[in-house]
Structures are given as C-alpha cells and as structure tokens.
Amino acid sequence: MIEPVQTGAPLDMNAPDTVWMLVATALVLLMTPALGFFYGGLVRAKNALNTMMMSFAALAVAGIVWALLGYSLAFAEGTGFIGGTTHALLRGVGLETRGTIPHLLFMAYQGTFAIITAALISGAIVERKRFGAYLIFVALWTLAVYAPVAHWVWGGGWLARLGVLDYAGGTVVHVNAGVAALTAAILIRPRKDYARQALLPHNVPYVLLGAALLWFGWFGFNGGSALGVNRGAVLAFVNTMLAPAATLLVWMLIDLARTRRTTAVGAATGIVVGLVAITPAAGFVPPMSAMAIGALAAFPSYFGILWRSRTALDDSLDVVAAHGLGGATGALLTGVFATAAAGGTDGLLAGNPRQVLIQALGIAAAMVYSGVATALLLKLIGLAIPLRSHGRDEAIGMDITQHGEEAYTHGEGAVLLAQSTVTPHQETRP
C-alpha cells in the first residue's frame, strides 16, 4: 500500500466534492491531447505529429514546472502580483483540505489549466517553430506568465480584489494565451509558404474529434471550477452545454449566409469559440444568458478569422481569434449578463454597469502583461538558441526533421537497421 502524504491533518475532506474534482481533473487533462487532435488535423500532413506533440509535450513540461514551482507562484500567499515560494516542490501541499477538497487535488486540478493554457499558444507557431525552443518556452511561460496572471485573478491577487469575474479562465487562460499567441506569431514570423500557397487542413475528421473531446473535457473545466458539488457546478455544467450549442448554430448560419454551405472546420471552430466565451461566465449567469453569450460570441471570432487570413499575421490556427477574441468577448459579456442570483456579482443588465469596466480592466491587464512578458521570453530564448527551423527543414516537414517520424508511412523502401549503426537525422542549422 502507498503511504499517504504525511500532513498531520485529519482527512476532513468532503467526499462528494472530492469525487467530482477527481473526475473533473481527469476531464481537463484530456483537453490537452484533444487540443492536439484539433490542431493536428488543421495542419499539413508533414507536420501532423509535430503539431500534436506540441500539445502532448506540454503535459510533461508545464505539468512538471507547475508542481515544482508554478503552483506556488500562483496560489501560495504572496503579494498582489505574484504568490510566494512556500509551496515550491509541493511543500505543505498534502491531504489537508483547501476549501472542501484535498490541497493536493486542488493543485493537480489547477495544473491541468496551466498545461492547456501553454499548449493553446502552439497553434500560432505550428509548422515552423523548433521543438526544443518550444519546450523551453512552455516551461518559462508557465512560470513567468501563467502563474502570475492566475494569481491576480484566482490566487487572491489584485484583480481578484478589484472584483474581476472570471469563473473558469476567460481572462487567465484564453485572453492570456491569445495575446501570447499573437506575440509569438509576430516574433517567430510567418511560415515560408504563408500567403504564397494554400495551407489546407490535412485531416478534418481529426479536427472534429478534437473539438468533441474538448467539449467533453470542458465540462470538467467549467463545472469543476465550482471546486465541489454545488449549485455553481450544476449551472456551469449546463451552461457549458448550452453556450457552445448556440455558438455552433450561429456559426453554421453565418457560414450558410456567406457561402451557402456549412463547413465542418467552421463547426469545430464554433464549438471551441462557444466554450471559450462561456468560460468566464459559466457559474455567474443563468442558462438563457449563457445561450445569448454563446450566440453573440460567434460574430467577433468568425469575422476576426476572415480578417486575419487576409493579413500578414500567420497566427496559423487562429488562436488569437478563437481564444483571444472569444475570451475577451466572454469576459466582457460576463460583466453584462452576470447576476448575483446566479452566483456572481450583478452586471450591466442587473443594473451595475461598473462591472463591465472592471471586466475590461482585467482583460487589458492580462493583455499588456502577457504581450510584454511573452515578447521578452521569446527574445531571451532567441538569444540562446534559434526559435524556428531552417527553411529547408520547414519545407521537408517538421515531423521528419524534428521527430524522425512520419504520421502516415508507406513502408516501401524502409530498410531495417541494426541499432548500433544508427546515426540520427542531422538537423540543418537554422
């Protein structure tokens, strides 16, 4: 039998709350591989594995730095800007309760958010960023950008004290990742084929599979943010079903009006945008308002994507439009639709227009900090190692040049080698 973590505290956790949070943690963790499928289907076949590995590897890198230091910087007692180091290396994080669930479980649940937030950024830099440089970026970004912003809103930091409403991470996760993605796409520059040839999704069924699994996992993301079994959990759960349904419907209708066809890639994108938009509002608004938020959120992201693809900004998988714009729209609309009766603070429609300004301030703070800090991190890493691949490696494809594998092999002409004769693929120096 495994020894329980020694804390000296009695096991006074609430059993139903703990059961739900155990499940919710697994649900949110699943979202990161799901994102890998969503992103992986959207790139060209020669980059499918690299794109999926960017999500999978975040499970390792962000997950580990979270346990080592990130959790403490976000959730330990500290200043209004950043948490302290009391919980570094998980010191003092045991089976004693935080709220009604074990502190250790709270840490793991929050860790799954840190992982997916870092992985979201990868969509802006696929098909060109070197894998090693990406992993270093994920580690540093989780500590230097995610942890402080999470502290501001959820760790008792200055935005929390101002009264910013962010139920499950519209600002902390989506605006934050969206602005980091924008910064990274600008600094790492477009793919060499961008705007010169059509860069088409190689596997649309994967995109749909990813969207489906993201939606499934998102019930843990929003429903679990209640941190227990309570009214907020049920409300957030149901809103997570209704809001993306409204976004999906509106997205298909806009598609229909524009091109006389509804598209599958559009549907998958609409689902994700709806999930993003309801995230900050999930436990603060009644279900009819959730549907309104979902429906309204389709417009900025839909037209943002159309506009972006005509610019020189190679935010390859539209992280900025889906997560940045979707998250900001959701966070603002939270200030419009929130009610004290549902569990939040009264918003604009309940007679408190000030809440919209507070929400806007939260968004602006996350944007400024994420943009500046992400740029500094990338410049810093860029001083030590090249951030992107040599053009020739980019042309061959990141799967072969970064990982020595292909997503779809033929087998013809593949000669078995004895292990001793192997010389690894030599990457062209960027």
Next chain:
Amino acid sequence: MKLIVAIVRPEQANEVLEALFRAEVRGLTVSRVQGHGGELERVETYRGTTVKMELQDKVRFEIGVSNHFVEPTVRAIMSSARTGEVGDGKIFVLPVERVHRIRTGETDEGAVTPLADSG
C-alpha cells in the same frame, strides 16, 4: 513534339506549378511518386524499430509540348525546382510519336497547342 518528364521535390512542386503557369504552359499531368536519387538516407525510429528510408517522396510532372515550348518549359522547371541540395530531381525530354486530343480528334502539334478560348 516532346514529352517532358520532370521529377521534383514535393516541397518544390507548388513553385514548379507557378513557374509553369507563368511560362504559359497550360496542359500537364502530376503524380506523386517515390524514388531514389542518391540523396542521403533518412533514418526514422518507431519504438524499437529503426529504419532507413531508401525511397523519397517525389512529384512527377508530365508535359506534352510543341517543339518551341521545350526550352521555356525546361527553364521554368530548372529555375523553380532547384534548391542546390542532392535530390532536386531530373528533367527528361522524350520524343513523341503521336498525340491525339480526345475531345476534338486533333492530332500532333494541334493537340498540344493550348486553345485560345480554353479556360
């Protein structure tokens, strides 16, 4: 008339197409092929299995042209397919005995001349 067969890197295929269209070469056939042209082998690993990929993916262009189109076509491919690394491919120019355009029954030079109103 000649048949021009060009084997190029898949990642250059789009450049070649663009160059051919700029050179006003309109009729062509493209296929994905695999081959070996003396380039360095690629080593890939799948769990315990390490393999040397002897065959590389290539794209083959087949273009039937009238004689005065041979040089512009070859030049367009040469300039667009070249990266300077081993494995850039080959261009073969072959004599053609006869050509029929199926729709109109035209033969030879007439069959490989692009139509003014095609489009």
